[in-house]
Amino acid sequence: MKRAYFLCLLILALCAENYFIIGYSLGDQFSGSADQFAVNTTTTRYSNYTTTTTRYANNTTTTTRYVPTTTTTRYVPTTTTTRYVPTTTTTRYIPTTTTTRYVSNTTTTRPVVTTTTTRPTVPVTTTTTRPTIPTPTTTTTRPTIPPPTTTTSLPTSTPASIHCNYFSLSTTYGCDLQIVNPNGQEFLTITGAHLPLKFDLDVLDVSAKFQNTKNIPSIICRKFVNLKRLEIIWSEASVMTTDSFRNCRNLEVLDLSGNIFREIPADVFEFSQNIRVMSFERNRLEIIANNSFYGLSELNLGYNELRIVDRQWFYRNSQLLTKLSVPGNRISSVVRAGSGFFSNLVSLDMSMNPIRNIQVGDFGLMSNLDSLKLDSCELSQLQLDSLNGLFSLRSLSINCNFIRDFPVDMFANQPNLSEVSAADNRITSIDSRSFGSTMSRLRSLYVQNNQLDSIDPEFFNNTGLLTTLFLNGNMCSNRNYFIDGSNRENVRREIDACLRNFRYVRCQYSGSPDFMCRMSVRNLVGLDDIQVVEGQHPFGSNNNNIRTVNIISGTSTIVPSVICRQFTNLQEITASGNGIISLTASSFQNCRNLRVLQLISQEISVIPESVFGSLVNLQTLSLTMNKIQSISARSLTGLGSSMQNLYLNSNLINRIENGAFNSLTNIARIQLNSNMLSAVNSLYFGAAMRNLVEFSANNNQINGTDPIWFNNSTLLDTLNLTGNLCVNGSFSNVRNNRNYVSSQLQNCFNRFRP
Incomplete structure (x- = not known):
């Protein structure tokens, strides 16, 4: 089984x-x-x-x-x-x-x-x-x-959509617009549910930020017919047509910044002529059709690809325009006002354009301009009359250029100027004369990150309303200051290096027949870097005509080399009481034609060797009333055979080295009055004795005279030795009375010790 x-x-x-x-x-x-x-x-x-x-x-x-x-x-x-x-x-x-x-x-x-x-x-x-x-x-x-x-597989493209998230802020009912429309199609409706008891007619403000739409859909103004403000920014928009704004009849503010428009077509704003404020900042605009703008009060075209500002952009005129901003374009010349154009401008911003130069008259008809910005315009200099016509100017910004200085009277015609911003330039000095009467109203000065090493003390003294002084990043100061009545003197002490460093050389010229420069100087620190003697020549005169410079005012520790460098045919320099301390070879390097040099009542204590080596044609040298203590063997080397007169009165000279006057072979007059000499030695003079006509040494401590000196000075005619130890008298007509004068000097001869 x-x-x-x-x-x-x-x-x-x-x-x-x-x-x-x-x-x-x-x-x-x-x-x-x-x-x-x-x-x-x-x-x-x-x-x-x-x-x-x-x-x-x-x-x-x-x-x-x-x-x-x-x-x-x-x-x-x-x-x-x-x-x-x-x-x-x-x-x-x-x-x-x-x-x-x-x-x-x-x-x-x-x-x-x-x-x-x-x-x-x-x-x-x-x-x-x-x-x-x-x-x-x-x-x-x-x-x-x-x-x-x-x-x-790429995802299936999102279908175009436009949707409103409605909001209510105080008195404004608006729509936060969400839009996806990369192909620029038109819409039949805008989805979104109104707030209770609000309707399309109540919408006054529509704003779309960081969306995606190729065009400006006409449904916006068709749906919101009472719209006052429309903002579609950073949304990749590139196309606009007349239909875009056909129903924007009540629009007052339009902001399309941050998109990719390249052109403003003709008649695009034909049906929206109530717009007063418009911005196309940060697009790619290259072309603007004629008559594009109607009755604007503010226009911002900054950071595009524009090369000019064309009056034809504005329908009929631009009298209503008060604010124009065109920074960051490729514009190479300043906007010029004309009849009915830009004459009512209050604010103009042309920063970050390759302007490079401002021509006289560029702002001639802008009498209402309050604020002017020319930052990063590659400006290398400002001409004296560059700002002519700007009588209402209150604020000037010229940061990030290559400006080295402000010309004299630069701001003299701007009586309301209260703020100047010139940071990140190459300015080396602030001169009170650049501002003129404007100093009394100036409240803010921004000059940080320059090469500033000096400020005119008069500028600081006369700017009583100055509350902001920015000096950070400069040579003489590296701080910014906020000034009030309680700390003004402290600020002065802190900027003392700037005040002491202030240097200038200026001339007041006179023409024929004098051709003279009455000079004022300031150079407390002894820097020999002044490049120009300032001043305006009279008609028919120029630098080559100047024969005489008389330094009548100011303080300078040196003789500025610019004097002989600028006045190549100069024959005489006279300076008295200017605080000159040092003599330098560079001071006289270009003074080959100089005949007379007088530096009287200064602070000179040393005559350096060969300091006068370039003065081969000098005939008269006066260093009277200084603090010279000795004359070395080479102090006067280079003066040569042209020298006839040497004045060293009222110094502290107590020592003269042998051969000190030897190179002065044709010297006729030597004065050493009021010094501290103890003897007159023939070795001082050498060959200078042959042509000596006058020798004065009053009020010294002479207790001995070399008879060889006297015997070899055969042309000596005037001898002044009053107030000395061995002799107290003055003798004239010595050539005809040599025996008498010799007898009067016998005591000095006897006491002389070589």
Whole structure:
């Protein structure tokens, strides 16, 4: 009984195996549709795709359905195991009973991708008669499996949309606009629900920031007909047409900053002439059609690609325009006012344009201009009359240029100027004369990060309203100051280096027949770096005509070399009481034509060697009333045969080295009155004795005179030795009374010790 039971189980297993063998064999014989002979369907869902496996009588098909954005196709290799009967093909017939299985039609729908799988009804024949089948030979074929391929599909483009999030702030009801419109299509409506008791007519403000729209949709003003302010910024807009603003009849403020417009077409604002404030800042504007702007009061075209500011942009005139901003373009000349154009401007910003020069008259008709900005314009200098006509100017900003100084009277015609900002330039000095009467109204001066090493003390003394003085990053000061009545003197002490360093050389000229310069100087620190003698020549005169310089005022520790450098034909320099301390060779380097040099009542204590070496034509040298203590052998070297008169009166001279006067071969007059000499030695003079006509040494401490000196000074005619120890007298007509004078000097001769 048990054997029969196991035999039945074995027969059933063999029948099931043979059923699949024959099924696979049939699959090889048919090449029809894959939908034939369907047996069943298995669907498997994974995290990012769905696999449907359908088994047919002759094949197995796997269908993979993907998530819409990223599709990963996984190849499931199909391994077909075909078992062949060695020699015969067995066909099974239905002897008496036929069982037919039908698979109904199945439709599978996914949220994004819809796939319909239709399985036709196919009868399947099952044969109950099972003939004896020999053991089959099994061959397994493994096809080459390609590596999985991942395909990333771009997401489906988001449909265009425009939507309002309405808000209410105090008296303003507005719309925060959300817009996706990369292709620039027009819309029929704007979605979004109003706040309670609010309607389209109540919307006064529409703002779109960091959106994406190619154009300015006309639906905005069609829907919100009372709109006052429209702002579409940083939203990649590049196209606008007349229709964009056709219904914006009540619009007053339009801000399209931060987009990519290259052109403002003609008549685009024809139907929106109530706009008063408009901004196209940070676009790419190159072209603006004529008559584009109607009655604007403020216009901002900063940071575009414009090369000029054209009056023809403005319909009829621009009298209403009060504020114009065009920084960061490619404009090379200043906006000029004309009849009906820009004459009412109050604020003008032309910073960051390659202007380079301001011509006289550029601002001639802008009498109402209050604020002018010319930062980073590559300006190298300001001409005297550059700001003429700006009578109302209150604030001037010229930061980040290459300006070295302010000309005299630069700001004299701006009586209301209260703020000057000139940071990051190359200014070396602040001169009170640049400001004139404006100093009394000046409140703020910003000159940080320059090369400033001096400030005119008169500037600080006369700017009583000055409250802000920024000097950070300069040579003489590295601080910023806020000044009030309580700390003004402290600030003065802290900027003392700047005040002491202030230097200038100025001339008041007179013409024919004098051709003279009455000079004032200031140079307390002794830096010989002044480049120009300032001043205006009278008609018919120039630097080459000047023959005499008389330093009548001011203080300078040196004789500025610029004097002879500028006046090459100069013949005389006279300076009295100017505090000159040092004599330098550079001071006289270009004074070859000088005949007379008088430095009287100064503070000179030393005559350096060869300091007068360039004065080959000098005839008269006066260093009277200084603090000279000695004369070395080379102090007067270079003066040469042209020298006739030497005045060294009222010094502290107590020592003269041998040969000190030797080079003065044609000297006629030497005066050493009121010094501290103790003797007159022939070795001082050398060859100078031959032509000496006058020698004066009154009020010294002379207690001995070299008789050789007297005997060899054969042309001596005047000898003044009053107030000395060995002699107290003055002698004239010495040549004719030599014996008498010699007898009067005998006591001095006797006391002389070489």
